[in-house]
Amino acid sequence: xxxxxxxxxxxxxxxxxxxxxxxxxxxxxxxxxxxxxxxxxxxxxxxxxxxxxxxxxxxxxxxxxxxxxxxxxxxxxxxxxxxxxxxxxxxxxxxxxxxxxxxxxxxxxxxxxxxxxxxxxxxxxxxxxxxxxxxxxxxxxxxxxxxxxxxxxxxxxxxxxxxxxxxxx
Ligand code: FEO
Numbered sequence: 001x002x003x004x005x006x007x008x009x010x011x012x013x014x015x016x017x018x019x020x021x022x023x024x025x026x027x028x029x030x031x032x033x034x035x036x037x038x039x040x041x042x043x044x045x046x047x048x049x050x051x052x053x054x055x056x057x058x059x060x061x062x063x064x065x066x067x068x069x070x071x072x073x074x075x076x077x078x079x080x081x082x083x084x085x086x087x088x089x090x091x092x093x094x095x096x097x098x099x100x101x102x103x104x105x106x107x108x109x110x111x112x113x114x115x116x117x118x119x120x121x122x123x124x125x126x127x128x129x130x131x132x133x134x135x136x137x138x139x140x141x142x143x144x145x146x147x148x149x150x151x152x153x154x155x156x157x158x159x160x161x162x163x164x165x166x167x168x169x
Contacts, residue, residue: 002110006065008103009115013056014070015099020049022092025075026085035150037158038082041136045089048163052122059118082150083140090133097126 001009027042060067079085100122107115136157143149 001060001063001065001112001115005106005110005112005115006060008106009056009060009065010068010070012099012103013053013060013067014072015096016049016052016056017069017072018075019092019096020046020053021072022075023049023089025077026079026089029077029079029085030082035082035154037154037156038085041157041160042085044160044162051163052125055118055121059115063114083137086133086137086140090130090137093126093129093133097130100126 023042023046027039027046030036030039030042057067076088079088100119104116104119104123107119136153139153139156140150143153
């Protein structure tokens, strides 16, 4: 890979680590609040981000480029409400979508076709990432501030299946 692209791909690998760290921080917030279903959902989100890290790790390595891990910044740890957490999640994922799109544009500019194909998976994944977060926000809107509604959403989110543990999936 060209150096400029290698650097940008490594930066995204670190960004994916940050996403995993952020969602673990959100899971910790929900644990503290006693909302085990919301916490479980965030733990699954955290696991998924680790798979994204592995995808970048394997691809950079497979291309014979150098992997360089960077520092991961401290994630936010205090939130004002359940909605606040999911609004921040959506904001974060929209930012990730932009980063992936910028990376794709760079790969295209450098005529790196295999990188474009690799990033295509992430472009599709980001549609899903934003959708699932919007779905939770919609459910929260219907639940309002009613404890019964919130606990129902908590139960539903607690049933989220674990992502496949292989980055090839
Ligand atoms: Fe790795 Fe949530 O995107």
